[in-house]
Amino acid sequence: MKISPWFNTHRLFSIALFLGGVFATQASDTKHTVNQPSILTFGVVPQQAASTLARKWSPLLAALSQNANFQLHFATAPDIPTFEKRLAKGVYDIAYMNPYHFTVFNESPGYQALVKEQGKKITGIIVVQKRAKAQSLSDLDGQLLAFPAPAAFAASVLPRANLKIKGINNQIKYVGSHDSVYLAVAQGLVAGGGGVKRTFKTMDKEVTKQLRVLWETPGYTPHAVAIHPRVPVGVREELMIKFIQFSATQEGSMLLQGLGFNPFEAAKSSDWNDVRALGLGGFSQPLETNDK
Structure with a gap:
């Protein structure tokens, strides 16, 4: 049977459209993957019950994640010793930790100071x-x-x-x-x-x-929001800016007040030298590497 030239041309055109659609979809998927925000685990020292911390911190983390190149996911631990073990292993990408924790885990695994509360001394x-x-x-x-x-x-x-x-x-x-x-x-x-x-x-x-x-007690430099060195510099800088600018909005101010926080400011490792001066050293007992 003889196939008309029109049929061949039509069939080739249809195939071209199909393949073009496939490649366009793949390109779109690839672009979407590249632009997907980083998922960052934000660990909070368990000073209070996990349910209380999640209720108070999750709105703040969600607001910080808006229109950002990252998404902050709340995390904590069943108790403070477990939190310390996870910091030692670098489980959290970012963590809200007490001043002593920062001096220890700044050394290893190398958490870097991001922000702290303005004009605040912890007592x-x-x-x-x-x-x-x-x-x-x-x-x-x-x-x-x-x-x-x-x-x-x-x-x-x-x-x-x-x-x-x-x-x-x-x-x-x-x-x-x-x-x-x-x-x-x-x-x-x-x-x-x-x-x-x-x-x-x-x-x-x-x-x-x-x-x-x-x-x-006397007052000392307060808790640190610190970030693991594996987090890209660009994400770190973006997050710092968002923390600092957060209190300039009505929503941000209300969320900070709900946590009992002052506005945040940029921080550096030397801010905690007053804690280092106490000569507390590392933990009296080696931190285990496995959660129990």
């Missing part, structure tokens, strides 16, 4: 029940005290160091988070416990109305 507190007889630290001598974790800087390291300097001896119980400390004190399970003003202010009022602040 630790020791709280007792509102009706407790204790009026000074010496009144807690020999008593059982609760702290979040051994390396919780303001809520544990500073209060314990001051108690030791003053010759006050205590039994110590580590309970995993600031919230757990406040609950333990309110329920009378311990005579007192360590925390920080920010978590005390944002804790459930039904708990904090049963407590009072007995003592406060």
Whole structure:
């Protein structure tokens, strides 16, 4: 059977259109893949329950991710020691960590300072029940005290160091988070416990109305938002700018207020030299590499 030239031409034209569509789709897919934002894990030190942190931090991270070349995904850990192990392994791309954590994990695996709160000094507190007889630290001598974790800087390291300097001896119980400390004190399970003003202010009022602040530490450079060295420089600079500009918007100001934060400013490693000057060194116990 003889096939007309028209048929051959039509068939070739159809094939050309089909292949053109395939290549165009592949090119579009490739372009889309290239332009997809980086997924970055943002770890938050578990000073409070994971559900509380997720509720407070997720809107902030979502706002920072808008129209950006990255998407920030909230993450935390079951307790502070587990958070420390994950920092040691570099699990988080970015992390909100306490001042002592920064001095340790800036050394290895090399987290770099990104931003910190403007005009903020972090202070630790020791709280007792509102009706407790204790009026000074010496009144807690020999008593059982609760702290979040051994390396919780303001809520544990500073209060314990001051108690030791003053010759006050205590039994110590580590309970995993600031919230757990406040609950333990309110329920009378311990005579007192360590925390920080920010978590005390944002804790459930039904708990904090049963407590009072007995003592406060001197102030130090606050928590760091620090970034792992594997994150590209361009993403790091974009994220820093977004953090700094965030408080200029009404939405940003409201989200920061919800977290009890001041506006952010650019930070550098030397900002935490006041913490390094304490001579705390590394962790007293080697950090394990496996979560348990």
